[in-house]
Amino acid sequence: MENSGRVIVTIGTVSGPFFKESxxxxxxxxxxxxxxxxxxxxxxxxxxxxxxxxISLIFLTTRFIYLFLKPLxxxxxxxxxxxxxxxxxxxxxxxxxxxxxxxPPGGRIILNIIAQMGLILHIFILSLQMNTNIIKHAGASEAxxxxxxxLLPAIIGWLTFKTFMQINGVDERVTRSVLMxxxxxxxxxxxxxxxxxxxLKILNSDLGRFASKICMINDISCFVVSELASTGSTFAxxxxxxxxxxxxxxxxxxxxxxxILRPFIIWMTRFDEQGQTMDEIHFFLILTSVLICxxxxxxxxxxxxxxxxxLGLILxxxxxxxxxxxxxxxxxxxxLLLPCFxxxxxxxxxxxxxxxxxxxxxxxxxxxxxxxxxxIGVILPALCCGVTFSDALCxxxxxxxxxxxxxxxxxxxxxxxxxxxxxxxxxxxxxxIVTGFARPIVSYLxxxxxxxxxxxxxxxxxxxxxxxLRVLVCIYNEENVxxxxxxxxxxxxxxxxxxxxxxxxxxxxxxxxxxxLMPHHQLDNLNLTAGYNSLHIVNAFERLEQEYTxxxxxxxxxxxxxxxxxxxxxxxxxxxKRTTIIILPFHKRWGIDGRIGSVNSSIRRVNKHVMxxxxxxxxxxxxxxxxxxxxxxxxxxxxxxxxxxxxxxxDDCEAIALSIRMAGHHQVKVTVILFKHEDYSYDxxxxxxxxxxxxxxxxxxxxxxxxxxxMVRHGEDTAKVMRSLRDAFDLAIVGRHSxxxxxxxMGLTEWNEDPAHxxxxxxxxxxxxxxxxxLVVVQQPLKSxxxxxxxSKSLDSKVSSNFSKEDE
Numbered sequence: 001m002e003n004s005g006r007v008i009v010t011i012g013t014v015s016g017p018f019f020k021e022s023x024x025x026x027x028x029x030x031x032x033x034x035x036x037x038x039x040x041x042x043x044x045x046x047x048x049x050x051x052x053x054x055i056s057l058i059f060l061t062t063r064f065i066y067l068f069l070k071p072l073x074x075x076x077x078x079x080x081x082x083x084x085x086x087x088x089x090x091x092x093x094x095x096x097x098x099x100x101x102x103x104p105p106g107g108r109i110i111l112n113i114i115a116q117m118g119l120i121l122h123i124f125i126l127s128l129q130m131n132t133n134i135i136k137h138a139g140a141s142e143a144x145x146x147x148x149x150x151l152l153p154a155i156i157g158w159l160t161f162k163t164f165m166q167i168n169g170v171d172e173r174v175t176r177s178v179l180m181x182x183x184x185x186x187x188x189x190x191x192x193x194x195x196x197x198x199x200l201k202i203l204n205s206d207l208g209r210f211a212s213k214i215c216m217i218n219d220i221s222c223f224v225v226s227e228l229a230s231t232g233s234t235f236a237x238x239x240x241x242x243x244x245x246x247x248x249x250x251x252x253x254x255x256x257x258x259x260i261l262r263p264f265i266i267w268m269t270r271f272d273e274q275g276q277t278m279d280e281i282h283f284f285l286i287l288t289s290v291l292i293c294x295x296x297x298x299x300x301x302x303x304x305x306x307x308x309x310x311l312g313l314i315l316x317x318x319x320x321x322x323x324x325x326x327x328x329x330x331x332x333x334x335x336l337l338l339p340c341f342x343x344x345x346x347x348x349x350x351x352x353x354x355x356x357x358x359x360x361x362x363x364x365x366x367x368x369x370x371x372x373x374x375x376i377g378v379i380l381p382a383l384c385c386g387v388t389f390s391d392a393l394c395x396x397x398x399x400x401x402x403x404x405x406x407x408x409x410x411x412x413x414x415x416x417x418x419x420x421x422x423x424x425x426x427x428x429x430x431x432x433i434v435t436g437f438a439r440p441i442v443s444y445l446x447x448x449x450x451x452x453x454x455x456x457x458x459x460x461x462x463x464x465x466x467x468x469l470r471v472l473v474c475i476y477n478e479e480n481v482x483x484x485x486x487x488x489x490x491x492x493x494x495x496x497x498x499x500x501x502x503x504x505x506x507x508x509x510x511x512x513x514x515x516x517l518m519p520h521h522q523l524d525n526l527n528l529t530a531g532y533n534s535l536h537i538v539n540a541f542e543r544l545e546q547e548y549t550x551x552x553x554x555x556x557x558x559x560x561x562x563x564x565x566x567x568x569x570x571x572x573x574x575x576x577k578r579t580t581i582i583i584l585p586f587h588k589r590w591g592i593d594g595r596i597g598s599v600n601s602s603i604r605r606v607n608k609h610v611m612x613x614x615x616x617x618x619x620x621x622x623x624x625x626x627x628x629x630x631x632x633x634x635x636x637x638x639x640x641x642x643x644x645x646x647x648x649x650x651d652d653c654e655a656i657a658l659s660i661r662m663a664g665h666h667q668v669k670v671t672v673i674l675f676k677h678e679d680y681s682y683d684x685x686x687x688x689x690x691x692x693x694x695x696x697x698x699x700x701x702x703x704x705x706x707x708x709x710x711m712v713r714h715g716e717d718t719a720k721v722m723r724s725l726r727d728a729f730d731l732a733i734v735g736r737h738s739x740x741x742x743x744x745x746m747g748l749t750e751w752n753e754d755p756a757h758x759x760x761x762x763x764x765x766x767x768x769x770x771x772x773x774x775l776v777v778v779q780q781p782l783k784s785x786x787x788x789x790x791x792s793k794s795l796d797s798k799v800s801s802n803f804s805k806e807d808e
Contacts, residue, residue: 084346118337
């Protein structure tokens with residue numbers, strides 16, 4: 001016996017209900033609040049202060065480690081497990097034994113209970129976000145890779161184990177542990193892979209969508225085989241009556257969850273589809289249902305995660321239910337409880353533990369063999385399906401990655417005495433090594449932008465004036481629609497100058513796991529329209545198409561993805577549809593009084609990435625429709641006044657090409673204001689304008705274009721001229737980039753808030769001093785000009801065939 005403060009711990013083991021267990025003797029008053037150090041109590045002899053210290057240490061250590069691992073593309077889970085290893089017997093306990101008092105045996109029990117509770121809620125959220133309907137869209141390639149990626153490591157691992165069994169006999173416990181590990185390493189868990197794809201910002205890339213479908217098929221294959229094996233094992237071990245009773249009870253549990261609990265929860269949350277917040281009573285009823293399902297799973301002899309996993313899978317993903325539950329639970333679960341579980345798993349790792357069993361060498365070989373077989377089982381069928389070696393290599397590495405699901409299973413196997421401590425050490429360390437190397441390699445090898453990098457530039461300036469103008473309109477919310485429709489009307493759609501509008505509704509991925517990019521009408525087939533108010537947007541653009549029959553063609557698409565990779569969807573649609581320009585709403589919104597009403601920094605980052613990587617020109621639209629001078633621009637008898645500020649450069653040439661097209665409308669008047677330095681005699685800017693007029697504008701169009709030459713000396717003069725325009729126009733069009741060394745804009749950067757985003761002139765025009773709307777134009781950057789390699793084509797055709805077809 002050892003006395004540690006007021007906690008007495010046995011040295012050795014005692015007989016437990018099932019296995020040999022360690023006994024912890026602790027004073028019963030250790031759970032009461034401490035009286036404090038001034039009354040003679042040591043706070044760290046009591047349960048609650050120890051728990052607070054443990055959680056604080058875990059959180060701080062995790063964040064400190066993640067600070068260094070994040071640039072290496074490592075996950076937060078890796079940092080959490082490493083924090084546990086660092087705080088445990090492998091490091092701090094070994095070199096400073098006094099720190100064992102921070103994690104005494106009694107204190108670890110309570111920490112473990114909290115950690116398990118966090119795991120239950122996390123698994124429920126993950127399963128709730130999964131949409132099993134995506135498997136309906138999986139093709140033969142995904143099915144082949146998914147099934148082979150499961151069967152090959154399972155078969156190779158089993159054959160390797162059988163070979164060792166013939167050489168050296170092994171007992172039943174070892175056989176069970178090896179078979180469980182072979183099954184686990186043959187699996188590619190969908191929640192784990194999905195989280196990996198989100199972290200690497202490739203969830204909505206071609207490889208990400210391909211991997212998601214493969215993962216779903218892999219999971220289903222593993223589930224079917226596992227259930228068949230478990231059922232057969234139950235009938236083999238127990239009597240027929242006992243096994244039959246077990247199967248009946250499990251079946252009744254499944255039926256109750258599917259046909260009683262599921263309809264009840266869906267009925268409760270019906271009102272949330274109108275945008276109302278979930279009532280607290282409904283939230284707690286769902287939370288209680290999750291805990292009861294976990295309890296019944298334990299009673300029936302299943303894993304305690306089985307019930308929450310099942311309940312989450314059968315409930316509909318997406319808003320309102322999944323979004324509300326994620327919003328209410330994720331901060332506490334992922335920020336506090338789940339790190340405790342991962343760190344607790346790391347605390348159980350002891351690299352100094354001696355190998356006491358002969359089978360450990362065999363165990364390590366089997367684990368390594370299954371990893372290799374898994375890698376080969378994904379790469380070979382991928383190559384046979386026409387995927388390039390680079391993409392197949394990335395796919396194989398992704399499928400070998402492990403995460404929270406595997407860690408939870410390792411811990412469960414240790415608790416069930418199926419695994420010993422040394423085997424657990426090796427499994428957890430190998431998980432960290434394989435996943436730790438795979439993530440940065442995939443990030444380095446796979447470039448999601450390769451799909452939408454074009455062979456040649458697609459610009460308005462480089463296209464024929466009388467050819468069809470193909471415009472991609474991005475919609476973040478309903479408020480973007482009215483002024484964008486006005487802008488499209490101003491582009492002068494006629495039978496001879498048709499406009500094809502591709503409307504892309506962009507929605508943040510919330511309450512679901514899989515990113516979506518497809519024609520809008522196909523969302524109904526996947527039951528994805530619930531909770532999204534997109535009907536008004538569709539109707540508005542359909543009315544535009546009816547108003548300009550034969551002149552405007554509209555196609556609707558929807559993208560549901562994380563903000564951090566949303567630009568991939570925008571550029572993908574622009575590339576596939578060969579658009580000439582992308583119209584992006586600005587991330588700020590103005591009120592009627594001219595003040596900024598709201599700012600969305602996530603949309604700003606999306607726009608920034610699009611302007612950097614777009615396969616065509618981009619127009620960033622600053623909408624001041626609510627405070628503008630002429631809100632009904634093309635339905636009134638007054639002219640729609642457009643100012644085009646020309647400073648010179650490629651972006652300004654693109655902007656004037658668009659302005660010339662707008663001047664073809666009989667209710668539009670364009671004023672081109674040419675800024676010139678008074679000392680400059682070389683008139684390159686005027687030559688650019690004359691060239692564009694000769695090639696783009698007809699005689700009638702030229703009559704509605706008015707030119708003004710403004711002589712300025714420095715940036716202050718330029719600012720005065722721009723301020724004089726604020727009440728005279730409805731829309732200002734300007735190029736993003738200007739010569740930063742030009743005297744006419746010198747000094748203006750001192751007044752800029754974000755010149756890198758809008759350019760020097762665009763940033764000034766976006767200030768609250770101006771009341772007209774602004775369109776900042778960026779011509780497709782030259783760096784996108786390169787030849788498409790075959791590697792950027794093979795996977796695209798397999799992933800997005802349902803998207804890239806024209807939907808008439």
